[in-house]
Amino acid sequence: MEKMQKTAKTRVILHSDLDNFYASVEEKKRPGLKGRPLVVCGNKEDRHGVVLAKNAPAKRAGIKTGDVLWQAKKKCKNLIEVPADFSEYLRVSKRVRAIYERYTDRVEAFGIDECWLDVTASARLFGSGMHIAEGIRAAIAAEIGITASVGVSWNKIFAKLGSDIAKPDAAVEITPENFRQTVWPLPAENLLYVGKATKEKLSRRGIFTIGQIAAASESLLEKWLGKWGTYLYLFANGLDNTPVYKREEEQNIKSIGNSLTNYRDLKNEEEVRALVLLLADSVAARLRESPLGRANTVHVFATDAQLYRYAKQGRTPRPTKNAAEIADCAFSLFRKVYPWKAAVRGLGVSVSGFTYGQEQTSFDDLAGKNKADRVEETVDKLRAKYGHGVIQRAVILKDRRLASLDVKGEHVIHPEGYFGK
Ligand SMILES: [Mg+2]
Incomplete structure (x- = not known):
């Protein structure tokens, strides 16, 4: 009681x-x-x-x-x-x-x-x-x-x-x-997780402040932004009840992942490769902002145009929190599992097998021991400041529609918070 x-x-x-x-x-x-x-x-x-x-x-x-x-x-x-x-x-x-x-x-x-x-x-x-x-x-x-x-x-x-x-x-x-007086007049992008692309989508609908998100219809927000729209609606109205995770609970997080569906069908490996990079990028960014350390397992899952599902997991050559390494592993898994009987409709990448607690100096590579990781840290900072669109991999820029996607806003995220399950 x-x-x-x-x-x-x-x-x-x-x-x-x-x-x-x-x-x-x-x-x-x-x-x-x-x-x-x-x-x-x-x-x-x-x-x-x-x-x-x-x-x-x-x-x-x-x-x-x-x-x-x-x-x-x-x-x-x-x-x-x-x-x-x-x-x-x-x-x-x-x-x-x-x-x-x-x-x-x-x-x-x-x-x-x-x-x-x-x-x-x-x-x-x-x-x-x-x-x-x-x-x-x-x-x-x-x-x-x-x-x-x-x-x-x-x-x-x-x-x-x-x-x-x-x-x-x-x-x-x-x-x-x-x-209502302090939060609602603030610009929409001040709300955690509203990146540049989400901001633009909202402003196209005349929504510029957090108060306007709060006043918008939840179902319309969901229609415009997917599941993410619902979260923004809850956040803006003070209805976020995400718990503050304890260390032990952080340890119990099984995986971090992102996926995209209903975008458009991907017809060849080059397009899949671009999306894998984009997803791996956001997975790695979330991994780095978490205390989970590195991951040693990558999972890839795909749905085709006939809604058949394919999934495969594999180990990375070394524990990693590097987007390129995650992407390489995910892409080779995809090639092994996907039979190309139809175009790709949905694609997801997640990582698990965290080194949390097993290594004492998870920030070692930040100190410059691993240049690739260091570059990505800086990319995180730039994105946090200017939105996800500010830096993108060359391969993604080939596809302008893909480049304009705001992964943070579009990905399937669990209501429990920024960690996946
Ligand atoms: Mg600070």
Whole structure:
């Protein structure tokens, strides 16, 4: 009985986002540079270095994540460039996580510098969500020497929006009383998972704000955006009840996958290859933003125009989170299993067999040991900033309709969250 009451209770969810994380860690290491424009780049010997992060003065100079170093230097003459030190970022990230875990064991990482916390059960011990948020921010400032922005709400989506609004160095609460005033006027693309293509689809229908998504008809949204439309409708109305996953639950996630159907029939291997790359790209991106490590198994499934289904799985040559490696494996599996009795109508790629917990330094390759992975990390960042369409593989660009697909918006995603099952 008590358990039932507990689950019915309104949740208290925090989303904590470390401000300019890489740049803040570098500033902290070099107190003399405080206040001067600074960017964090890939390895210094890499002459085509890309800006991975910038501090506030560099941002004011107009420097953007993803700028090539020479562009950045043009914008700002006295720019200081420092090489990325990913093992240090990982160490700091773990120390911050330990601070979160003083308040709750329900901590779910979203990338290296963001976490969701479910503090519903801790509120009796530690006070309100805002009180906990300020306690966490103070602890991070005092013990780590960097700042965090925290959003407080009753669901993960609004908590994340809250930290975006709060940024930098503040906390904001989004309540059932104020969300219409605070959240609804925001642009649609501020909602988590609304990428560039989804944004464009919505704006073509006169939907520009989160409030307009909330006011739209759920069935129309579903018609326009597929299953994804329903989720956006729920998110915009504060009806997201995705749980904050604990570490052990993250470990139990069996696979991450994406699929596309009802697009148009694919008639040859070249077209299949392009779609496999696109799917593998988004699977790898989700894998990298998860704490699951690498995957050692790839699954491919296809439906043909007569609705016959084909599926095959196989091991990758080595555990991977690299899109090209996942795609190569998926494509060779496809060639083995698909008899080409009809064109391909639906195609899916997923990965499983995660190395989570088996390797201590899953961010090693971020430090530059694996260049292909590093490039993809940067691609993730660019996409997060500019939408999925900003970078695409050459093979995908051959097919303009395919290139305009927003995989994040179109893929079949499980309601449980950004992890598949
Ligand atoms: Mg951040």
